[in-house]
Amino acid sequence: MTAQGVPLRRRVLVVIVSVTALAVALFLVPLAVAVSLLFHDQTVAALQRDAAWVAAAVPDEPRTPLRLPTGLPGDLAIGGYDVAGARLFGDGPAHSRLAVSSTDGRVHDAVEGGFLAVSAPVPSDEGTAMVIRVATPNSQVEERVHEAWLLLGGLALTVIALAAGAAVRQSARLAAPLERLTTAAQALGGGDFSVRASPSGLRETDQAGQALESTARRLGAVLSRERAFSADVSHQLRTGLTGLLLGLESALSRPGADLAQAVRAALSRGERLQEVIDDLVRLSRDSRVPTEHLDVSALMEEVRQEWHGPLAEHGRRLTITVEPELPPVTAQPAAVRQILRVLIDNAVRHGRGEVAVTVSDVGPGLAIEVGDHGTGVAEGVDPFVRSSGDSHGIGLALARSLAEAEGGRLVLSRAGPPLFSLLLPGHDT
Structure with missing residues (x-):
């Protein structure tokens, strides 16, 4: 940090942009997580619906080829598995742990082999006869999540850019009056007592400008009085000194003049002049x-x-x-x-x-x-x-x-x- 410090424009810009970025981050990070969970849950819900639909259409002893219900999405991988997890028909891995977990009679979901899969049991009189596994590529779900994240990121950058623009304008509005006050104060320090600070619309800055103007007027008046006082005092002292010198010169130029009397008169005038000097010095120092x-x-x-x-x-x-x-x-x-x-x-x-x-x-x-x-x-x-x-x-x-x-x-x-x-x-x- 230099002795001059950080400029106000930069300080205001950094503070506003930093606060805005922090607020956006605190808002968007949970929102991004919520969007990811939402897309995952929506996909799982759709797969559960399709798996239940298929499980309802599959007989206890499936025939080959198996006739699946119409209207299912074309990118689904549908397969039937026994209670041991071995594939009986359809698409999917040869062995599925997800299918084994559904032997408890409930629907389960997991990411398996790059697919987001859902397993639904096919009930029978003796319990779970088989498990239907329905899966969709997990990359499709991730792609939707990433698209949503990019949209949120673009929105965040837009908000931060708008905040930066507002910060630049606000920092200029705050700094410009102070810069004018600085210029006026420098002019005042250079002896210009006619400085005036233009109104800025900011109460505190305008008050500082009015105080500076008032100070400039007072300093100008004081300096004018001091200069006039110095000139008048100089005249008074010269007048007394001139009278003293003229008295001595007159005594010296007159033949037979009483020099002792002239010296006494000069001493009297000198004492009076000394009193004048003492009084004027005391008055010039005492401004109370x-x-x-x-x-x-x-x-x-x-x-x-x-x-x-x-x-x-x-x-x-x-x-x-x-x-x-x-x-x-x-x-x-x-x-x-x-x-x-x-x-x-x-x-x-x-x-x-x-x-x-x-x-x-x-x-x-x-x-x-x-x-x-x-x-x-x-x-x-x-x-x-x-x-x-x-x-x-x-x-x-x-x-x-x-x-x-x-x-x-x-x-x-x-x-x-x-x-x-x-x-x-x-x-x-």
Whole structure:
């Protein structure tokens, strides 16, 4: 047996033909034996009838020549024997053991000298006077049996041939859908997530095809999200690294620049970039449903410490408002932290005036809103659409994908002045 195993078509064909052949054999062997016994018994019954007819017509002291009844078959060998088995007249062997056995007054049959013979006693007042022996060639009986066997054998071959034809058709019907599933699975393994399995009419096979299609769609969606996530993460990291490098280059190019301050600023940006990397790596590895309770107060304090200084350098304020008694929310803090970084960074780069972060109760969940006093988003422009020439959309696309991964939504509540809302579903405690 090879590692590939036996093909299904061959397996089904062999099983069906084998079972059919076994059933035919179990049926035909007893039938063939019964046919042989039937022909033998029919011939013996006919010979017994003829022997009784002849015995009734023979006188106790037969005359020569003996006048036999008319109407007897021409191929019969008819002879008369004494009680010792010696032939008195007619055809047959000179001595017959079968004739001796009929001295008991009963009819007997046996194959004797290549003939199927029957002996019938001729009764008299003193007992059995003689025995009449009637025989026919046994080859004729065997020939009839063989003809019947050939007919049964032809019937058996016909049945097996029909079963083989049905097996070929059924095996093709069973194997073809599986072969198509194999081809689809190979295409899926090669990266084709558009595979579709055509219906076969077999419930189990169709269920497997539907499962394969569903898996292909999920894998395609996951791969698309992973690719988009990787591209967005790469943009976020490049943006932070570019800012760090530009700060150092500016300090080096300015005469009399405070290099110590530049190094401290670079270290601060490096630490922030390290936090971004840690958060993104953690999010990329953790695909489970989040179970951690989101500490909104602690998260807002992190936002205050991280963004108060950069906004103050540009003469802008950061105000954070948290409503009391917020509903409990389950989300990964790293994901929410990255979403807020994108929104606030977007407000710092593209907005003006005060940046306001508001956390409010919205029924079953909560909303975290980030707004500023900039001109906002132009009419007809989707800020979440990625564009190679617009870093604004790339960062927001990452934030939206992180929000959706947490079961929430990130929407543009107001185009101008811009107001972005992160909606997170509540969690019953």
